[in-house]
Amino acid sequence: MKTLTAVSVAISLISGYASAQTIVLTDSEKGIEQGNWQTDSHKLKLAGADFSLRQQVLHGGKQEGSKVITLTSPGGLTIALSPTRGMDILHVNGAGVRLGWDSPVDEVVNPAYINLESRNGLGWLDGFNEMMVRCGFAWTGHPGVEDGTLYTLHGRAGNTPASKVLVEIDEKAPHTVRIRGLLKENTFKKSNLETWTELRYAPGSTSFTIEDSLTNRADYPRDYQIIYHSNFGKPLLEEGARFNAPIKEISPFNDYARAGLKNWSQYQGPTKGFDEMVFNIVPYADAEGKTLAMLSNRLGDRGVSIGFNTHQLPLLTLWKNTDTERQGYVTGIEPGTNYAYPVNIEREQGRIKQLQPGQSTRFALTYTLLQNAQQVKQAEERVKALQGGRDVKLVAQPIAVE
Template identity: 30%
Template sequence: MTPTRRQLAELTGDPAAAGGVRLVTLGDGAERGIRTLEFRTGSGLAFDVLVDRCMDIGAAEHAGRSFGWRSPTGFRHPGLHENADEDGLSWLRSFSGLMVTAGLDHTLFGGEVPADTYRYPPRTSVRHGLHGRAGSLPARLTGYGERWDGDRCVLWAEGEVRQAAIFAENLRLTRRIEADLGGDEIRLTDTVTNAGFEPTPHMFLYHINLGWPLLDEGARFEADIRETLWQTDSVAEQGADHLTLPGPVPGFVEQVYEHALNPDAQGLHRVAVVNDRLGMKVSVEWRAAQFPCFFEWLNLRSGNYAVGLEPSTHHVGGDAAAREDGSMIWLGPQESRTYQTTFRVETL
């Protein structure tokens, strides 16, 4: 039971004994220099917010058991990122953690699209890499700490990420992350604003990555799937089960699915990974109207073992297809869109 504010004051001279938020700077290897907010709720939930990587969520665990994926790249400093390298696939050299943001003007695979809306003759087109630029941009940290509302204590952090160029996009992401002292959920509220004055394309996706020990042989993927709209050729070639998940497989080729989900009565989508042996479930919940599309990324390769849950504003065709079929989101001058997502850890 979480103590009241008075009880906590009686029990300890420092509320950090129960939990809190601490700002540190990582100091070694490719991670050196990344400002990180360490959240501890006191229930066993602990996670890191990587301020200098779009305020994305890196390491995450509950009761000492990790559920945020840790890839071989580590949490690479954004100054090392080569956005246009390797034909746009260099994003894969900075890909790790519970959540990596894709956007703000492009998601999914790269390509070249017209730039005529920016009205700058030398810039006739824009070339995008995999999942856009946002995940490698540092945030301006505007605040963090603990806020009491009666006997409820909310741990919080807020920051701003700007993706901008002269004669190009001028997009601002305002991100707020909250967790309750004694609680088992992470609440994320993002607002993306066109801070400029030209119509600007907007695409947004969360690459939510779950790893071992939550992900293990026999773990289950749960979702109310109405229909699978698309899948990679590797699904037929390998046939790995995407509902009851296998263990690591040497040389596995990623299997990706676009599922159409049924929302609940409140208009929410909810998906989860469950490990019955571990007695642990991690779910993600979001508003269907904000993220109408969803991808399941199955990466069972030995050494890269992960499953990805990906709420998205757009279907798998990406930027060019969205422009062609009219589904591209065009943010007008000073126009905003807000996204609300909840991560929840349950003990079974």
Template identity: 30%
Template sequence: MGTHPTGRPLDEVLPRIGSLAQLVACESYVLSDGPAAASRRIRLTVGELDVELLPDRGLDIGAVRFAGTPVAWISPTGLPRRASGDDFGRTFGGGLLTTCGLRNYGPAALDEGEAHPMHGRYSTLAATVRRVEADERGAAVEAEVVEAELFGAHLRSRRRIEVPLGSASIRVEDVVTNLGARPVAPMVLYHLNFGWPLVDEGTRLETGAAKVVPRDDAARAGAWNLFPALADPYPEQVFLHELPEGPAEVRIARPGGFGATVRFDTATLPGLVQWRVAEPGCAVLGIEPASAPTILGRADARARGLLRPLAPGESRRYAVEVAFAHP
């Protein structure tokens, strides 16, 4: 059954509480003011984790706190009700998770005559919430997101987000199915965004990569595994990590502070992109497991033979987990 954050076994804790809501709670509400007015939110409070879910942005994850401390980076745009696929930078709110896809990530791309916006359309799509549950095991939410067009691709992603009690972890699982009449190759990237105080000067990153490839001269100018001091300006840096096959673990640790671990399987997410900015107002570390080892968009993935089509009716499962731990 696991343990409570106090260290006591849950079967000892449960008889000592008046309501399960002392340990696990799910709250659904609608914001009433500001740029996010009329947007749905689901808040999961499980042990030491407080997790904000965004149904109107594909059931992505917004603000997250671990033991009362913020761990997700939030951009200056905030998290408005809908993102814009044509102007990603004006509506990219960050949050712990922005999903990129389902048919493109990286820069805007023209592929076989079809235009795809930067990082795809996923975060512009509203999810249909199918289930919200909370019990002595923790909390979970299930939803569906559909990306479709007339006479074109028709993909459905069934998402389940779990926050188990006693584990201080968040697990995201997507099952992407081709509901159309022709093969379609999905492209999916999990844009996980970590911020202060976990990310600060001296924060270390371990990925287990066999090779780390900087995207450009700006990335070659810095050590990828050590977060630098803030500077104005600080160029955006992107690194592609080449991982061995099998289960992968990426560790983030601030000296003397708590840490985070990202887990996924390279069988379905063989790419790992690292995004980093160390500028005042934008101190962020992005850890981005991806369905193909490229960050140059769909046309590049096709040219390099990295796309994996789904036949009509075929499904593919992707999963990422983020766990937090005290020093």
């Protein structure tokens, strides 16, 4: 195991934020890979801070060679993400609450063992267990064929190992930690989309921010789609748990979900045979586009909120997979540029966006663990304010048929 003394650390002034140390964990250009590695605020001589960082290389089964970075802040959050799986967030823990869920897939599957095209484009299901998966960026939704080509479930980003992984730590309190990764979706003649992902966390706090910058490095305009597939099971999800968001309009994804439309804000307990109901939501936001979606438990004393901006992520998918626990009892709260229909439907209905040559775009989401009734209530009041007394329009008819 390498410790910090063996790691190149640079003090650098990075544009846009404070003086910071940068630790390179992975760099495909420079041939750097730290492998098993750890440091902490004490070793880094950051007086007053209390956090540790660790990278582990996993073994066994289909997780052979997968890497996990864990950021631990006693009194705050412990956040685990995987550079091997698109910098996606595996799980977050804090204040006795786990953000995440229990999938039958219980390994951090190395994409080397995944065939996204298997089962007609459902191969992604062989690796799905994250608290947050980036579904994108070249395409995002359910598998579908367009112009004879199969677009596989939820795109490639989540099964793309990061080419570069950096940890940046602010010199000044609260010594904000940024874990950044570079994802390349590059195919000759087809795609040259690169994304710098960032997880940003101020030690001690109970919220963190994901901020991604997607760039089309091609000389041609390129489609992009993104859904931030954010997933929560127990303990937040339970019978009587509630979903809340300021909603302009909500419709069932398909006929099966029609039956659940009226009770969109309520969750069932684990229910055999339930499978999943999905709803398409147009959220309200404030003048700057800021909005909030949230999940709270039955008692209303714990929850999670996701703040995002509708100028970046105008749509919201609500995925209720309240089937049995072993089947994966989980709900997805999924801000996105798109709904989860296949490429051809998203295109027909005009939701696919494009980046011009060299153009970049950013997406930011702030996840906050709500640890008591007061915090839950504050979030609910924020939602209420955004709703502004307007009706939620329930649209009974699905907007598309897969």
